Amino acid sequence: MTKNSGKPHREAVEGVVDARRDFLKTLATGSLAAATAGAVAAPSLVSGQDVGRMLRIQTSWQPGTTGYRLFEAWCARIPEYTGGELGFRPFPAGAVSGDFQLFDAVRNGVLDGMNVFTVYWAGRMPAGVFLSSYPMGPNHPHHWDMLFNSFGGTELARELYQKNGLYFVGHVHHDMNLIHSKKPIASLDDFSGLLLRVPGGIVADCFAAIGARTTLLPGSDVYPALERGTIEAADFVGPAVNYDLGFHQVTNYVVMGPPSTPCLHQPVDLMDISFSLRVWNSLSPRMRELLPELVKAYSTTHYTGIQEANKEAWKKLAEAGSSISRLSEDDVVRFRQVAISKWFEWANKDRDAARLFNLHLQVMQEPTVAYITPDDVAGYTLNL
Numbered sequence: 001m002t003k004n005s006g007k008p009h010r011e012a013v014e015g016v017v018d019a020r021r022d023f024l025k026t027l028a029t030g031s032l033a034a035a036t037a038g039a040v041a042a043p044s045l046v047s048g049q050d051v052g053r054m055l056r057i058q059t060s061w062q063p064g065t066t067g068y069r070l071f072e073a074w075c076a077r078i079p080e081y082t083g084g085e086l087g088f089r090p091f092p093a094g095a096v097s098g099d100f101q102l103f104d105a106v107r108n109g110v111l112d113g114m115n116v117f118t119v120y121w122a123g124r125m126p127a128g129v130f131l132s133s134y135p136m137g138p139n140h141p142h143h144w145d146m147l148f149n150s151f152g153g154t155e156l157a158r159e160l161y162q163k164n165g166l167y168f169v170g171h172v173h174h175d176m177n178l179i180h181s182k183k184p185i186a187s188l189d190d191f192s193g194l195l196l197r198v199p200g201g202i203v204a205d206c207f208a209a210i211g212a213r214t215t216l217l218p219g220s221d222v223y224p225a226l227e228r229g230t231i232e233a234a235d236f237v238g239p240a241v242n243y244d245l246g247f248h249q250v251t252n253y254v255v256m257g258p259p260s261t262p263c264l265h266q267p268v269d270l271m272d273i274s275f276s277l278r279v280w281n282s283l284s285p286r287m288r289e290l291l292p293e294l295v296k297a298y299s300t301t302h303y304t305g306i307q308e309a310n311k312e313a314w315k316k317l318a319e320a321g322s323s324i325s326r327l328s329e330d331d332v333v334r335f336r337q338v339a340i341s342k343w344f345e346w347a348n349k350d351r352d353a354a355r356l357f358n359l360h361l362q363v364m365q366e367p368t369v370a371y372i373t374p375d376d377v378a379g380y381t382l383n384l
Contacts, residue, residue: 052085057114074088099219117132117199117270138369177265180322182229223250240309256326354382
């Protein structure tokens with residue numbers, strides 16, 4: 001598709017190899033602006049014309065945010081990438097289903113697919129806490145790429161999703177998570193008694209262990225809860241999206257770790273693209289081979305697009321009066337001790353969680369990562 005014509009070049013995508021090459025060429029030369037232009041150039045494709053099959057997919061991103069604009073732009077180009085065989089009709093958070101009900105909505109056919117914050121799986125299966133970032137876990141995006149792409153994480157995730165009537169296509173990077181607070185937090189002791197929104201699971205358990213009063217809310221409920229004062233602080237995503245959502249209007253501080261460890265609780269928060277198993281099995285072999293490659297490339301586009309927006313968002317937050325409140329290196333050590341015990345507590349909730357966390361232990365002790373040593377986890381066992 002050219003930027004001006006709005007017509008798919010089907011002759012350029014005759015088969016998986018050509019479609020993949022076309023997508024990666026676009027990724028290499030396009031940038032965020034080109035992706036957005038592609039979305040504007042394809043109204044007929046988005047409306048369902050010239051598309052063999054349109055799939056309904058809801059994201060956890062709220063309308064008007066950087067994350068949703070990137071997701072919408074990617075969906076608009078799916079007909080081009082698939083040679084017109086498929087299209088994705090995007091829906092923002094809450095449009096069809098609540099975030100925490102998305103799994104049932106997809107499994108039961110209300111939606112065909114979802115782009116969800118993977119951490120929300122924790123309430124459905126213990127292994128879900130290890131499908132996305134967790135306190136003091138792998139702290140760089142490439143560590144997670146290693147986990148999924150080199151250590152068998154994708155295959156295990158697909159096995160676990162299929163048990164729940166879903167198909168895990170692939171993980172999607174976006175950012176680390178920040179905590180926005182109405183009052184300064186200079187040490188872990190300041191979390192004692194704090195009314196704090198968290199995404200649940202192991203994150204909630206770690207903050208509860210240091211005295212916070214945690215509550216679970218979907219992203220769409222965070223701003224009104226902060227505005228009303230029913231919570232005093234909230235974990236959510238990165239600076240660009242949080243600025244889009246107006247968190248700076250109802251809080252004064254951004255809480256981070258020290259420069260060595262900018263985020264203690266979710267340093268590499270992930271999303272994923274998944275479909276109902278019924279829908280996935282009904283796709284052509286060509287699409288089942290192509291879509292995981294498109295998701296891998298989208299993860300890069302999505303992550304870099306958000307990081308580009310973050311550069312300006314930090315300036316905007318400062319201009320709005322938000323100041324960074326940093327924890328200390330001693331707090332990192334203390335939180336790490338709390339977190340490691342919770343790692344194994346969650347991993348031993350069932351065999352699937354133990355199997356998945358065992359992959360994490362392998363990655364974190366890999367010599368090229370060296371994030372933990374055997375001494376760090378001495379005395380702990382996994383019920384494999």
